[in-house]
Amino acid sequence: MARTVRQALKGRGDFVSDIYVPDMLYASTIRSPYASAAIHRVDASRSLSGTTCVTAATIPGSNELTVGDESMPILAERRANYAGEPIALIAGQSQRAVLAATSDIYIEFAEQPGSFAFVHPDATRIQSHRVVENGSVDAALAASARVVDGTYRTGIQEHLYNEPQGAVAIPGDDAMEIRCATQWPYHVRATVAAVLGWPTQRVIVRPGDPGISLDGKLWYPSLVAAHAALLAHAADRPVKLVYSNVEDFRYTSKRAPVTVRVSTGLSESGELIAADIEAFYNAGAYPLFTSEIVEQLTASMFCHYACENIRISVTAVRTNLPPLNVLSGFAAASAHFATESHAARIVELTESDPIAWRTAAAAGHAKGRRGRDTIARLADVLAEAARQSDFSRKHAAYELQKKRRDALQQRSPTRGIGIAVASQGSGFIGEHRNEYNGTIVVRLDGDRSATLLTSAVAGSTSVAQGWRRIVAETLGIEQQSVHVARPDTDLTPDSGPSTLSRNVAVIGRSIELACEAIQKQRFRKPLPIEVRRSGKVTRTSRFGPTTRGESPYAELSYAVAVVEVSVDPVTFESAVENVWLVVDGGRIVDEVEARRSLEMTTTQALEWATHELVTYHDGVIDPRSYLTYRNIARPVRPRISIEIESASDRAPLGIGELPQSCIPAALAAAVSQATARYMDQVPTDPQLIHGYLEHA
Template sequence: MDEGRTLSEKMSGRLKKPGDAGGKRVLSGRFLKAPAASGRIKSIELPELPPGMVCITGKDSPGKTRFAGVPVPLFTGKIILWEGQPILAAAGLNTTEVDEWISRVKMEIAPPEGNAEPLVSEKLIEKGSTVEAFSKAFQVIEERIEIPQTPPSSAAQTVVCVKDGANYTIHAASSWPGSIRQNVAAALKTDKKNIHVRTYPVSPGSNKELWFPTVTACQAALLSNRAKKSVRINSTAPGYPGGDFHIRGAIDAEGRITALEIIFTLFCGAVFPLEEEFFERVLLGLFSIYPCRNYSILGRISHEASPPSTFGPGAGFELGFLAGELFASRVAELSLSPPGGWHRESFPVPGQAFGPGIVLPKDFPMKDMLNTALNLSDFERKSASFEQTRLSRHHLDSEPEFYRGIGLSCGWFGNGFLSSPKDLGSAFLTLTLDKDGELTIEMPSLNHGGPLERAWSNMTGEILGIEDKSINFTNRKIKVNQEAGPSLLGRNVSIYTKLLELAGNDLLKRRFRDPLPISVNRSRRRSGNRSWNPNLLEGSPFENISWGVGIVEIAVSTVTMEVIPTQIWLVIDGGKLLMPDFAKSAVEISVEQTLRWCHTGNEQKEATLVDIQFYNNGNKRISKDVSTLPWLMIPAAYLQAVRQASGVIISRIPVTPEQLRTGGMAK
């Protein structure tokens, strides 16, 4: 049964995390990193290597690595791109000896000529008659928000390359094993059939494992090839981009947004694969749900001499929606209707596009979801009460211990990728029913034993009338020319669930007609004729859209200026929920992570109460992502609530007590 399997594959079932692979004789890889953010390496002198130790530099990589068409350097060339960029890597059994050898490497680095300025690219997107709309506006409303870059992760990311003869097995927490296989094969200039990838669960609510494990895997494989032994490397995952947004909106007498003028800059590291995908998602998030056919948007991307960037939790939506929904809340505040009523009246109606021109689904659920959220939270009454307190606090006889605020935000999330290379969108699977009634599901990316796998097993078993114990998952039989896209942005839940359902129903039709064993294949490749125009921002950019409404209530201490989120209400449309309990848990994790992104400076003594409601209209619907929506809804609602409670126009996250003090929190 194990014939043809590598030693690493035979042992993989015992491993819980990447660092467990390789055994005691695995070599430890370490980096010599650039000591400055820029400069030119004039010379480098390597000490003699001790027995059993190996070293590689950029010159030792036979092939080139690319991620979604973007070249990604494994090591520094002559020009240093960022502080901490790997210059070389060495590996040996004793980590202390490796570090000591690296410390004796001599380098001469010439400073950069002149001042190193960030590399800035920009794009202007215009549509309609913006100037005319502003000239006729009843009022013009502005909003600003600054979102700093998230620094690289402090936790080490481990990748192990296990060498077994001509075979290399990469052990990594990655959402895109196909990219690892392809790039390691390219770096070694070997056949992809010699490269195997064992994936492990990625961080919940994070997309940082999208491309960076590929780089570390290539570095480990090159060391392993040189040493003829297995190698383990610990590295630091990249941070997320930040942004600076300025929005001006033309508003008519009924409170509708008739035109937008937006200038924004995204700040990212020296390398940022898939930046176009990120940029377009930021654009769409800026409009949120509200229709606007007149706009002028100048967007910039600034590459600084800092470590590379990767996707944030919403792949750009989290920045765009924070700015867009904060602006929408400002419009609602200055309108003549209650905030909840403004949102309700500003939603698109059937036959009307939403945002810049996105086709509105027939089952658009947001009005029902908004009404549910408003009722659950008693939003309108609380908002009016807190607002009255804000306006009259100068006349209070005594200062309360806390001032309170409440904020509302709406959001949507496009499942899958938008406009990037075709290899990102591919997905495939095979179902094989053998003569003994055993069903094998072959999928390229698996979280063995995870909740989603169990849900897929239950769903397939119900379709075919097979017990769960007779259903097995594998990714060992995947052909080397079948490389699926990454398992993130809701792709696992939406796309693979649909493929599995189609394959199961096809197999059901054939099982009593064709002799066993029977195999059914289903695949999905990115369509080149989808009705999405990225230049006009019109059409249907995503196959599936998740919807959500979020309300956040907070209290601000008048003594410490700490912000305490007291309760959060979320109403989410995730379609058919495969695992309701797991879906709720995933949303709760995202809420916790999002709150850490929103504020600093206080350790909460009590947990925030989170009320999660999943919307269900009773119709048969496809499954969609739910875990990303808190990142798109909570920050804007949180910031609205802080502004109301404090009386300070906070325009930067995370919110700190110092911001409220220096902003002159109203007494």
């Protein structure tokens, strides 16, 4: 705490809430109370003296926040498309003065019916629709010995980062300084410059600590920073805008909900011969990152299993909810949940061994040396997870118990065990992937010290330590001689957004390339030597616009999760007792950081899978639900065993999103075995379990 106080007194806290600047104003956002409404008039003429108000009509530059080729308004002008959409901004000498002044802003609305459903929507609501198909799916399904159908749902999840969204804007001589917690400093700079109508060089972004953000600080800080900058520009004074916890919970972006319908055709022996997959995701009022989310869903569906005849349809739908898009993995977790939950259903109906079926289905996917090596890695991880958890013996025992009991008459806890596979690539694969190169600069000085310049936001000291290790080992210097400069758009190059494990696979690779270039020059040129390099994701050529071949990633990391649960037949609570996670992540640069990351995301995956669900009613979240969401009783922490398999001959790969992609399906399979009812959605909370038991 002492360090935070000292930094706050100096005006440079790690958290936005810590920052204090002399002569600073405090700001608030005036929002739409309606999920869908026309805005007929915004009247700020009665604003109290000493306050500053900004509306869409007074924005000096562009009223748009842009990501790729998609955009949303900085402030709503003619209509509001979700409850909580910002319409006006106000700043004053104190938070109390601002609160009093908000009632002086008059907005005339005409409420209209909202649209919230996203499965098979009206054509006018479709943002994007993509279909890829290999083989003859309809003919193969018709010829199948058995067809297995299922519908799988993953709900809306809140990021629950360390600090609510916020920003401080400080006007200066022909410049605007922005301090906010962001994973993408240069996007903040571009957004603020556009809204002010300035060249980007006049905006300086100095990021704070985003903490454990799960991509919640990827793009939304740009919106808050733009709001703070507009007020600071209008008042010509520093402005601080920080959301309350409840405000953040109710109105900011969250994980997009996804519904996946699957029909698979099987041979007499249970082999997968056809798959027809239809996915819908709710993008909210203003879709962003649509291309990337669609691509991740398409690439991740049944990606481990051979199927000659497969059709995947992905539809992004606009609704009257806040923007719903990214949370740790860009919807890949939803695709893996549907895939592995359906695999568990196939295994159950065909009375197959879960390990043997997955291994055989994956083996058919092996084409060429790369494919055979990949499948061998996956088979090894499956076998190791099964060995560590004693999966086969426990699964057989719990299956026998399940067949001998009546779930509704059971009075003692029932048990189950489930297994699921997931993979993860690193970096973007959508249409705009080439716009996000990871540019860094490494400088080696004459005293054998080195400096790394990057705008990538480490998010933890361990990630920065991993970068230092790469520099030190490649250049043959001491780690303590390596300095990682603090991100600053005035000093550090554009390294792109810190998401999708780019800090490890893309930024890490850029650092290696720069250091290797320095090594080639250091004995031929005088020091200091400075090298700039840009890394990017290598995409395979077989992933086409209308057909699906190999993974779009050149290399994948893999994980297998095994989850063991007990279910109370009276309260319907599922208690997670044991979790085993085995990960093949290529070369692990920092095993301590890798294990810490996996432990953290394992806990988050368990919380999502068991109880975390954000619910909107007519487009609105009850403000009281924030306390319920934050304070819901957690079961006793399970025993978690994590095994990391490292390969020194391969490149470092991202692993941080793997638990989110495999643990929910493993848990759902375990609960399914314990209750003898298929769990086809997350979270598998007591209400869901009770409903399935009562109405099966």
